[in-house]
Amino acid sequence: MIDFLLPSLGADMDVAKLNCWLVKPGDTVHKGQIIAEVETEKATLEVECWHDGVIEELLVEPGPDRLPVGTLLARIRSLDEAAEPVAPLEGEPAAGLVTAAAVPTHKVSGQPPPPVRHLAHELGVDLAALGGSGPDGAITRDDVRRAARAPAAEAPEPFVSRPTRVRATPRARSLARSRGIDLASLPATGPQGMVSAGDVARTAPSPETIDEPDDKVSAMRRAIARSMSHSKREIPHYYLATTIDLDRSMTWLEAANEERSVTQRILPAALLIKATALAAREVPEVNGHWVGDGFAPSQSVHLGVAISIREGGLVAPALHDADRLSLDELMSRLRDLVSRARSWRLKSSEMSDPTITVTNLGDRGVDTAFPVIIPPQVAMVGFGKVIDSPVAVDGAVVVHPVVTASLAADHRVTDGHNGGLFLASIDRLLQEPENL
Amino acid sequence: MNTQEARQVIFEVLGDIAPEVDPSIVDDDLDLTEQLDLDSMDYLNWMVGINEVTGIDIPQREVSRFLTIAGAVGYIVEHSS
Amino acid sequence: MTDIDTETRTITYREAMREAIRVALLDDDRVFLMGEDVGRYGGCYAVSKGLLEEFGPDRIRDTPLSEAAFVGAGIGAALGGMRPIVEVMTVNFSLLALDQIVNTAALYLHMSGGQFNIPLVIRMATGAGRQVAAQHSHSLEGWYGHIPGLKVVTPATVEDARWMLPTALADPDPVIIFEHAGLYNTEGTLPELGAPVDLETARIRRRGSDISLVTYGGSLPKAMAAAEELARDGISAEVLDLRSLRPIDTAALLSTVASTHRVVIIDEGWKTAGFSAEISARIAEEAIWELDAPISRICSEEVPIPYPRHLEEAALPQVNEIVAAARELIGG
Numbered sequence: 001m002i003d004f005l006l007p008s009l010g011a012d013m014d015v016a017k018l019n020c021w022l023v024k025p026g027d028t029v030h031k032g033q034i035i036a037e038v039e040t041e042k043a044t045l046e047v048e049c050w051h052d053g054v055i056e057e058l059l060v061e062p063g064p065d066r067l068p069v070g071t072l073l074a075r076i077r078s079l080d081e082a083a084e085p086v087a088p089l090e091g092e093p094a095a096g097l098v099t100a101a102a103v104p105t106h107k108v109s110g111q112p113p114p115p116v117r118h119l120a121h122e123l124g125v126d127l128a129a130l131g132g133s134g135p136d137g138a139i140t141r142d143d144v145r146r147a148a149r150a151p152a153a154e155a156p157e158p159f160v161s162r163p164t165r166v167r168a169t170p171r172a173r174s175l176a177r178s179r180g181i182d183l184a185s186l187p188a189t190g191p192q193g194m195v196s197a198g199d200v201a202r203t204a205p206s207p208e209t210i211d212e213p214d215d216k217v218s219a220m221r222r223a224i225a226r227s228m229s230h231s232k233r234e235i236p237h238y239y240l241a242t243t244i245d246l247d248r249s250m251t252w253l254e255a256a257n258e259e260r261s262v263t264q265r266i267l268p269a270a271l272l273i274k275a276t277a278l279a280a281r282e283v284p285e286v287n288g289h290w291v292g293d294g295f296a297p298s299q300s301v302h303l304g305v306a307i308s309i310r311e312g313g314l315v316a317p318a319l320h321d322a323d324r325l326s327l328d329e330l331m332s333r334l335r336d337l338v339s340r341a342r343s344w345r346l347k348s349s350e351m352s353d354p355t356i357t358v359t360n361l362g363d364r365g366v367d368t369a370f371p372v373i374i375p376p377q378v379a380m381v382g383f384g385k386v387i388d389s390p391v392a393v394d395g396a397v398v399v400h401p402v403v404t405a406s407l408a409a410d411h412r413v414t415d416g417h418n419g420g421l422f423l424a425s426i427d428r429l430l431q432e433p434e435n436l
Numbered sequence: 437m438n439t440q441e442a443r444q445v446i447f448e449v450l451g452d453i454a455p456e457v458d459p460s461i462v463d464d465d466l467d468l469t470e471q472l473d474l475d476s477m478d479y480l481n482w483m484v485g486i487n488e489v490t491g492i493d494i495p496q497r498e499v500s501r502f503l504t505i506a507g508a509v510g511y512i513v514e515h516s517s
Numbered sequence: 518m519t520d521i522d523t524e525t526r527t528i529t530y531r532e533a534m535r536e537a538i539r540v541a542l543l544d545d546d547r548v549f550l551m552g553e554d555v556g557r558y559g560g561c562y563a564v565s566k567g568l569l570e571e572f573g574p575d576r577i578r579d580t581p582l583s584e585a586a587f588v589g590a591g592i593g594a595a596l597g598g599m600r601p602i603v604e605v606m607t608v609n610f611s612l613l614a615l616d617q618i619v620n621t622a623a624l625y626l627h628m629s630g631g632q633f634n635i636p637l638v639i640r641m642a643t644g645a646g647r648q649v650a651a652q653h654s655h656s657l658e659g660w661y662g663h664i665p666g667l668k669v670v671t672p673a674t675v676e677d678a679r680w681m682l683p684t685a686l687a688d689p690d691p692v693i694i695f696e697h698a699g700l701y702n703t704e705g706t707l708p709e710l711g712a713p714v715d716l717e718t719a720r721i722r723r724r725g726s727d728i729s730l731v732t733y734g735g736s737l738p739k740a741m742a743a744a745e746e747l748a749r750d751g752i753s754a755e756v757l758d759l760r761s762l763r764p765i766d767t768a769a770l771l772s773t774v775a776s777t778h779r780v781v782i783i784d785e786g787w788k789t790a791g792f793s794a795e796i797s798a799r800i801a802e803e804a805i806w807e808l809d810a811p812i813s814r815i816c817s818e819e820v821p822i823p824y825p826r827h828l829e830e831a832a833l834p835q836v837n838e839i840v841a842a843a844r845e846l847i848g849g
Contacts, residue, residue, distance in 0.1 A: 171778055171809040190810065191848035197778065197809045254496065262483045262494040267476055310454060310473065335484070338477045342453070363475040 002051050004074040006038065006067055014113050014140060015066040016040045018073065027055045029076065036073065053078045066135055068113030112139040123148035165291070168195035175200040180315070180351035181223060184291065184376050185230045220313045231375050235290070236411040241368055242423045244430055245391055247400035252433040269360050270331040272383050272403070272426075274436045276358050277301045277322035279425035285414045286379035286407075286422050287355045295378060295413045304354030304374065305334065307341040315341050316357045316374055317350035327436055358383070368404045378410035379419075381426070437490070437516035442509045449485035453478050464505040492516060524709040530678045531701040534564050534640075537682035538602060542572050545600060548686060551578040551587055552604030552640075561606050562642055562701050584614035588639065592622050595637040600686050608643040608657045608695065622691040623666030634689040638682070644697040644735040644785055645822045645833055654822035654829075656785040658695045658734065659792030662762035668692040669763040670716050671734035675705030677760060683713040692716065697735025697785075719766035721773070725755030728843050729773040731796060732783040733759040736834060740783050743839035752847055762792060770796065771804045778809035779846045783834055788816035810846040815839050 006016060016038040023035045034046045035055075053076040060073050067073075111117070112127060116139055120127050125147045132139035166183040168176070172195045176183050183195055186203055190196025203226065249271050257265050280287040280301045288297035303322035307315050319325070319333055340346055358381045359371050369382025384404040391400045405426055409419045429436065437445075447459045454472050468474050474482070483494045483502060492515045494502070501507035528536075541548045550565060556579040559566035569577040580587035584605055591603035605611045611618065618639065625633045645654035662669045668688065672678045678696070685692035722737065723744050730740040737758050744754035757773050759765065774780050780800060784793040793814040800812055818832045 169809045170805045171807055174806040189848065191846050192811070194810075194848075196848065257496040262480075262487045265480055265483075265496065267480060269476065308475075310456065335477065335481055339453070339481055343455075 001056065002053060002076040002078055003072055004035075004049055004076055006069050006071040006073055007047060008069040008115055014115060015068050015135075015138070016045070017064060017066055018060055018062045019044065020062045021058055021074075023055050025055045025057055029053060029055060049076065051076055051078060066138075068138070070114045116141055116144060120144045120148075166195065167193060169197065171197040172200050177351065179223070180346075182227065182375055185227060220309070220315075224314060227374060228372050231372050235373050235375060235378075237373060237408050238411045238416065238419070239370060239406060239408055240416060240419045240423055241404055241406040242427060243389075243402050243404050244427045245400050246386060246403055246430060247391075249430050249433040250386070250401045264328060264331070266327055266331045267334075268386060269383075270327055270334060271430065271433055271436055272360065272405075273303060273305065273319070273322060273334065273358055274325070274327055274330055275426045275429040276356075276381050277303050277319075277325075278429050278436070279422055280356050281323050282425045283418055283422040285418050286409060288378060288413075289355065289376040290378055290410060290413065291376060298355040300355065302353045302355045304357030304377070305337060306357060306359035306371075307338050310342060315346065315351070316354060316359070317341055317346050318354040320350075320353065356381070369406050371406070371408045373408050373410060378413045379422075380408045382406045382408070437513060439509055439513055442512040442516070443505075445486060445489050445512065446505065446508050449482055449489065452485060453481055462505060464509075467503050468505065469503065486512065490516060525706045526709065527704055528675055528679075528707050529701065530672075530675050530696075530703045530705070531562065531564055533675045533679040533705075533707065534682070534696065534701075535566070535568070537679050538565065539568060539571070541600075541602070541682060541686055542568070542576060545686070547598065547600040548602065549576040549578060549594075549599065550602045550604060551580055551591060551594075553580055553582060553587075553606050555579060555604050560604070562696075562698060564696075564701070565604070584610050585617055588614035588617040589621070591637050591639070592617060592625075592635055595635045596625075596633060600636055601638070602682075602686070603637065603639045605639060605641045607653060607655075607698070608641045609653050609655050611639075611641055611657075618661070618667070618691070618693075619664055623664050626690060627666060635691050636686075636689045637691045638685045638688075638694065639691065640694045640696060642698045643695045644699055645817075645829065646699045646735075648824055648826055648829055650824040651821035656735075656817070658762055659784070659786045659795070661693055661695075662765075662792055662795070664763075666691070667763060668716055668761070669695070670761045671695045671697075671759070673697070673700065673734050673737035673758055673760070674722075675703070675707055676711070677714060679707060680711055680714040681716060684716050687713075688716070695734060699735050700738075703738065716761050717764055717766060718761070719757050719759045719769035721755060721769075722758045723754070723756040725753040725777065727753045727777055728779040728781065728846060729755045729757060729777045730781050730783060730839065730843070731757045731759065731770065731773070733762060733792075734785070736783045736785050739834060739836050739839060742836045743843065746836065746840050747843055750844075752843065754843060759796075765795070765799065767799055767803070770799060771807075774800055774804045775807045778807050779843075780808075781813045781815060781839060781842045781846065783815045783839055785817055785834055787819055788814055789819060791816055810848065813842045813846055815842055 019037040019039050021036050023029055029035055029049050030052045031050055032048050035049045036047045038045050038047055056075040056077045058074045060067065060071065117127065119141055123144060125144050127139060130139050130143055130147055133143050134140040167188065168183050169190055172190070173183065175197055176186070179200070181200060181203060186195045186199045188195040189199055250268065253266060253268060253271060260266070284297050287301055288295055300321055301323040302318040302320050304316040304318050307317070309315060317337055319330065319337060322330060325333065337350070354377060356377055356379050357374055359369055360383045365385055367384040369384055371380035371382045373380045382405070386401050386403045388399050389402045390397050391402065405423055407419050407423055450457060454474070457472055462471060479502060483499070487493060490512060492512060494511070498511060501511045538550060542550070550568065554561050555565045556569040556574060556577045565577060588603055588605065591601040594601045605614065622635050622637055625635050643658060644656050658669060658671055661667055668690065670681055670685070670692065672681050672694065681694060685694060723741060725744065730744060732740045740756045744756050747754045755773055755777055757769060782793040782796050784791055786792055793816055797812045797814065800808070815834045815838050817834060820832055822832055823829050
């Protein structure tokens with residue numbers, strides 16, 4: 001048996017009056033045939049049925065009552081079925097409904113019509129709590145919409161890029177990267193307060209346009225001067241130093257190098273660098289950048305290695321992920337880095353990525369370094385010359401190779417406590433060289 | 437490899453590391469650290485370069501011979517086949 | 518007016534287009550012009566004035582008031598071996614023929630597996646500025662530029678008005694020519710001897726070094742005026758006339774950005790999802806590292822184009838807006 005329900009014949013149609021039937025029980029009807037006429041507030045409409053069959057029973061009389069959409073109006077027996085007694089109403093999906101949402105049948109009174117219920121469901125409105133303003137207290141769409149109206153949504157916050165990011169034009173970024181210039185140290189005279197290409201160009205002329213090493217060096221010296229001045233001006237440095245017993249490390253290193261050909265030889269510097277990188281993991285406050293107003297720790301340890309350039313000049317390119325390199329890998333990368341640095345073949349990412357830098361002045365015969373932090377980093381580690389020195393071991397005096405490790409750190413980010421912990425970590429790591 | 441050839445290799449590799457060096461003014465017997473401002477990394481790269489060109493290995497205990505040109509030349513001549 | 522000494526003449530955009538149509542009719546029997554009021558009335562913008570008298574009603578055909586019908590007929594004629602020039606009075610009315618243009622003309626070559634070309638030329642007037650109100654003031658060139666299967670050109674100079682048509686007629690596939698109605702009265706000089714021009718490349722109309730003004734069609738005079746004003750302030754503006762919206766001359770676009778590093782795009786269409794967005798995207802995709810300032814767009818305000826003169830002016834791109842945008846990008 002097919003239920004013939006009052007369909008919704010318009011987007012806002014909720015109720016209609018049944019004006020008249022065009023068929024009677026026993027009539028054969030076919031799909032598309034007009035079988036009733038209804039009247040809404042807007043118009044009089046013809047209603048067609050959607051099935052072939054025979055009218056079994058008309059359940060509603062034409063009259064002035066406003067019937068909600070979905071009202072069961074008649075029953076149609078499909079041609080396959082034999083005539084049978086009327087089955088009781090069950091909540092099955094309506095066959096004759098034209099609304100967008102499939103809705104079950106319902107009783108004529110009590111519940112709001114399906115389109116209203118659907119709207120309430122969509123808008124998250126509890127119908128049970130609602131009063132109706134429609135005829136006979138019926139709940140209308142407008143009632144639902146009114147109930148659903150939330151307090152005015154807060155205006156979304158205007159988009160502001162992270163305040164710690166230096167605002168620079170793409171071209172300025174590109175130029176600064178290729179010249180190893182820190183954007184944060186540049187004036188910003190471009191549009192919308194951005195660092196522009198002109199700001200970069202005025203700060204350091206292009207090394208690409210100059211071929212003579214001499215000019216490269218003087219350009220570099222100017223850049224260093226600017227960077228170092230900026231550093232000393234802006235960064236409140238504090239200094240700590242400690243003497244590290246390298247006996248275990250040097251002994252281990254000698255033995256390790258015995259087994260290695262010259263191409264795989266490990267220099268002491270590699271041990272110091274690896275130990276520093278691992279220590280930076282243990283004390284993350286020394287590994288990262290000062291941007292804008294605060295410290296942005298780095299997820300990776302890209303160790304800058306200060307490399308002197310022949311005939312004057314200094315670069316400190318990054319050994320990426322230094323903490324994760326094996327000692328052999330680190331050594332090989334370090335050699336490559338140094339040779340490229342000294343032949344002016346560094347990559348821009350190596351210039352812009354260091355998260356902390358190490359300077360190793362041991363070869364120059366200096367005992368202790370007092371480094372100047374390279375902005376926007378927040379720490380720099382220095383190692384002096386490895387010298388044989390008397391040390392106390394188990395109550396006796398022995399001569400061991402020692403090195404003085406010093407830390408320059410940004411007092412805005414760390415204090416003596418963290419700095420001390422960091423140096424202590426380096427010390428501890430160098431006592432177990434086999435684990436480096 | 438004779439002395440002449442060894443010298444050639446040595447200075448060629450050194451040229452990559454210290455390109456501004458004029459071979460004619462280098463004193464064969466003086467410490468290169470002072471003369472040419474070489475650091476430990478330079479030495480290592482130099483020895484690695486020589487090894488790559490000649491195939492001769494330079495174990496740790498022999499490294500001190502490379503503090504002078506004369507020492508380096510001598511080592512290479514001794515160890516070339 | 519003919520200047521025999523230098524062998525150029527001064528001619529209006531309207532006259533140039535008329536001459537192009539006339540010469541096409543003379544050269545090729547397959548060419549005919551069809552559209553509303555093109556015959557007896559001489560064309561809504563007087564472009565085809567005098568042509569009916571010269572060529573007769575078979576070749577200058579007044580059509581019924583149904584864009585869908587006569588554009589469809591044009592497609593049929595093209596399929597049948599003719600070379601029709603269909604004039605749709607304005608882009609506003611082309612909406613009634615959108616299905617013909619987008620679903621038939623643009624697609625037959627593809628859907629026939631390459632068997633059927635549709636060598637149709639559609640000419641449409643476009644643009645605002647004459648107080649003809651919201652329904653008659655659209656700039657929808659960008660919509661057509663969106664459709665694969667069409668070529669879309671926007672002649673902005675007298676030379677392009679004269680010489681784009683023959684190339685379009687020779688093209689075996691549909692070409693839409695947009696004529697900004699505000700350009701018809703503009704004058705320019707043409708050499709006596711000219712040649713058909715391509716439909717794919719952009720042209721630098723003014724060389725500059727500080728900022729690029731990228732535009733097409735009816736906004737070109739405004740861009741040139743803005744460049745003049747900027748020059749008085751010592752700012753050297755380069756003006757790029759796109760000339761064709763499909764295909765876009767990306768190489769020329771990237772080249773001007775690489776040269777000046779700042780760009781203002783001027784488009785009489787609306788900004789949202791407009792053609793200026795496509796130009797911006799190409800620059801951002803392929804020349805981001807050349808940009809020394811954000812991309813700036815000067816478009817019509819997001820309103821239906823108003824009828825009162827002062828409101829219409831406020832809604833359309835104006836020279837002072839272009840100048841102000843350029844100044845802001847130069848910064849300092």
